[in-house]
Amino acid sequence: METLLSGIYWLSVAAFAGAAVYGAYSDVRSRIIPNWVSVVVAVSFLPAALIGASDLYDILIRYGIGLALLAVCALLFARGMIGGGDAKLLPACSVWMGPQGVAGFIILTAIIGGMLAVIALISRKKNQDDKTPQGLPYGVAISLAAILMIAIKPVLP
Numbered sequence: 419m420e421t422l423l424s425g426i427y428w429l430s431v432a433a434f435a436g437a438a439v440y441g442a443y444s445d446v447r448s449r450i451i452p453n454w455v456s457v458v459v460a461v462s463f464l465p466a467a468l469i470g471a472s473d474l475y476d477i478l479i480r481y482g483i484g485l486a487l488l489a490v491c492a493l494l495f496a497r498g499m500i501g502g503g504d505a506k507l508l509p510a511c512s513v514w515m516g517p518q519g520v521a522g523f524i525i526l527t528a529i530i531g532g533m534l535a536v537i538a539l540i541s542r543k544k545n546q547d548d549k550t551p552q553g554l555p556y557g558v559a560i561s562l563a564a565i566l567m568i569a570i571k572p573v574l575p
Contacts, residue, residue, distance in 0.1 A: 430463070430464075437455045455510075456503075480514075487508060491504070530559040
């Protein structure tokens with residue numbers, strides 16, 4: 419039974435990481451992060467949390483943080499400050515971070531996003547006639563920060 423639960427736990431983590439990586443890839447390719455990516459990221463946390471012996475309060479707090487960030491990100495999207503996919507992916511990933519990791523996750527996302535912006539500016543100056551999609555694929559920064567946070571300091575027991 420322990421082997422089965424361990425397998426489900428790691429399958430949940432793999433689903434999170436796989437969806438996050440696909441979201442980043444899709445964002446680079448077309449500047450669109452499909453809705454299902456954010457759904458898989460957020461929903462895959464639940465079995466991992468239950469198997470990892472998280473209590474109901476911790477799970478509710480984590481999803482509450484995700485909903486609060488979704489509201490903030492929806493406002494930023496409505497004002498044209500971030501893309502719609504980014505507005506859904508960041509809150510979905512934050513569920514995995516929990517209250518102890520969400521601030522670090524957002525800071526790391528901003529740092530990676532800044533580095534990505536510099537790379538994009540340098541690349542665009544070299545390829546001025548290139549027809550790559552405009553905008554910054556911030557899903558890359560969000561996904562990379564989330565995966566790094568989970569890899570460096572797992573947030574589940």
